[in-house]
Amino acid sequence: MLETTALSGHHAGSTKQKRINQRMTIETDNEQRTGQWEDALTLVALHQDKAAYAELFSYFAPRLRAFGIKMFGNEQQAMEMVQDAMLNVWRKARLFDASRGCASTWIFTIARNVRFDMLRKKQSRKDDISADDLWFDGDYPEQESNNSDNWDTILMSEKLAPHFDGLPPAQRMVMQKVYLEEKSHQEVSDELAIPLGTVKSRIRLALDRLREALDDTRS
Amino acid sequence: MTHAVKFHPGLMLLEQYVEGSLSADVALAVSAHIDLCPHCQQQSKDITNDQASSLAEQQVNSRDAEQEWQQMLDFITSQPAISADTGTSIKVKSQVASVSVNGKTFEIPRALARLAEQRNKWLHLGGIATAKLPTADKQHVSLLYIDKGTEVPNHTHLGLEMTLVLAGKIVDENGEYGVGDLLINSPDDTHTPRTLADEDCLCLSVLSAPLKFNKGLTRLLNPLQQFFY
Numbered sequence: 001m002l003e004t005t006a007l008s009g010h011h012a013g014s015t016k017q018k019r020i021n022q023r024m025t026i027e028t029d030n031e032q033r034t035g036q037w038e039d040a041l042t043l044v045a046l047h048q049d050k051a052a053y054a055e056l057f058s059y060f061a062p063r064l065r066a067f068g069i070k071m072f073g074n075e076q077q078a079m080e081m082v083q084d085a086m087l088n089v090w091r092k093a094r095l096f097d098a099s100r101g102c103a104s105t106w107i108f109t110i111a112r113n114v115r116f117d118m119l120r121k122k123q124s125r126k127d128d129i130s131a132d133d134l135w136f137d138g139d140y141p142e143q144e145s146n147n148s149d150n151w152d153t154i155l156m157s158e159k160l161a162p163h164f165d166g167l168p169p170a171q172r173m174v175m176q177k178v179y180l181e182e183k184s185h186q187e188v189s190d191e192l193a194i195p196l197g198t199v200k201s202r203i204r205l206a207l208d209r210l211r212e213a214l215d216d217t218r219s
Numbered sequence: 220m221t222h223a224v225k226f227h228p229g230l231m232l233l234e235q236y237v238e239g240s241l242s243a244d245v246a247l248a249v250s251a252h253i254d255l256c257p258h259c260q261q262q263s264k265d266i267t268n269d270q271a272s273s274l275a276e277q278q279v280n281s282r283d284a285e286q287e288w289q290q291m292l293d294f295i296t297s298q299p300a301i302s303a304d305t306g307t308s309i310k311v312k313s314q315v316a317s318v319s320v321n322g323k324t325f326e327i328p329r330a331l332a333r334l335a336e337q338r339n340k341w342l343h344l345g346g347i348a349t350a351k352l353p354t355a356d357k358q359h360v361s362l363l364y365i366d367k368g369t370e371v372p373n374h375t376h377l378g379l380e381m382t383l384v385l386a387g388k389i390v391d392e393n394g395e396y397g398v399g400d401l402l403i404n405s406p407d408d409t410h411t412p413r414t415l416a417d418e419d420c421l422c423l424s425v426l427s428a429p430l431k432f433n434k435g436l437t438r439l440l441n442p443l444q445q446f447f448y
Contacts, residue, residue: 044300048300050296057291057292058288058292059275060275061288061292062283062288063277064274065279065284066274066279071239079284082291083295086291087295090296090298091299091300092300092301094301101268102268102271104274105268108267108270108271108274109267109271112237112238113239115239120355127337127353128243128355129243129246129247129354129355129358129360132333133250133333133334134243134246134330136254136329136330170269170273170276193276194272194275195272197268198268198269198272200265201265201268201269202265202268204261204262204265205230205265205266209230212230
């Protein structure tokens with residue numbers, strides 16, 4: 001049974017692997033590399049560096065637009081959101097703090113908040129719940145990942161195999177590389193071209209999700 | 220004496236909260252819960268990283284809207300950046316806030332600080348008091364204070380009810396809830412929440428529809444349900 005788990009995991013991986021390889025070659029053309037966007041934001045913050053900003057813009061604006069279209073369901077509002085969010089990135093670059101998270105997270109939360117407030121303004125008056133109430137723009141005390149170690153054994157049990165396949169693809173990919181291919185977090189980060197923090201986040205989320213799935217089966 | 224939070228929002232609710240797709244009133248209860256719960260702080264941080272990276276990883280056709288992009292870029296970079304001074308003043312945030320009711324003062328989470336300052340007057344009925352928070356019309360978000368040894372009459376929810384314990388303790392047929400615990404009751408759930416003899420309770424209450432009281436004389440309360448809604 002243990003073998004089946006490993007095998008099915010491996011199989012799912014090999015097709016995925018090709019896709020990732022493809023994507024990575026595409027991304028290398030753009031020199032997409034962890035750390036690039038944080039550096040660019042620092043240049044914008046220090047010198048209002050237009051070239052560095054233009055790079056950030058050409059990468060993130062189309063991706064925010066796709067997010068906006070998904071959330072609003074129309075392009076006009078999506079573009080309004082992109083402009084407002086990217087203007088905030090330009091104007092507030094000096095508030096970015098790389099020690100608290102990576103550039104993509106910062107930009108995503110700005111867009112999310114802009115979108116939320118756009119919706120609220122449409123619906124109502126000023127005495128209302130705002131993005132600033134909902135999302136704390138600061139750090140919460142880091143709660144160190146508690147017991148991922150105990151999970152190694154449970155992860156191997158056959159009970160978990162079906163749930164493993166139910167993980168969101170991005171989380172399953174990271175789990176597979178760490179637990180089945182035994183790669184370090186840093187190696188996975190390099191391989192998938194995602195920030196190290198995201199690798200750790202995806203592992204924790206996958207473990208939480210597996211735990212939830214197991215609890216549901218029990219009850 | 221810190222209370223270990225036992226009742227959390229599920230992952231799906233947290234994901235929608237992070238994405239910004241929850242309705243504002245429900246998101247407010249989730250946000251206040253997160254302020255009180257280190258576990259969910261970590262989880263929502265992780266979900267934020269996950270969603271942000273997914274956004275950054277997307278493949279897009281960069282040819283789309285090419286001309287608009289150039290115009291937008293020119294417009295943005297012609298705008299002044301905020302100066303260092305404004306930068307720091309924007310960051311000033313969140314002192315601890317509190318509310319007073321029944322002669323007592325309670326600390327409340329950061330997410331509720333601004334809205335609680337603008338709350339309506341406390342309305343009292345028996346050992347129970349409510350104060351509505353100013354939110355958009357369709358939402359019913361209020362602070363709910365229950366004095367010690369008080370029972371809220373048995374009721375059914377016509378809509379979704381979320382109750383977040385901010386201070387003290389409350390019990391119902393299903394269990395005991397302390398600070399940070401988030402109770403979610405769906406339509407048709409029936410319960411009789413009450414406080415213990417020696418401890419009162421302050422909650423945040425979010426209702427998507429009025430309550431319906433079920434038993435005997437308390438049915439007379441139904442016309443008064445605006446009090447709870």
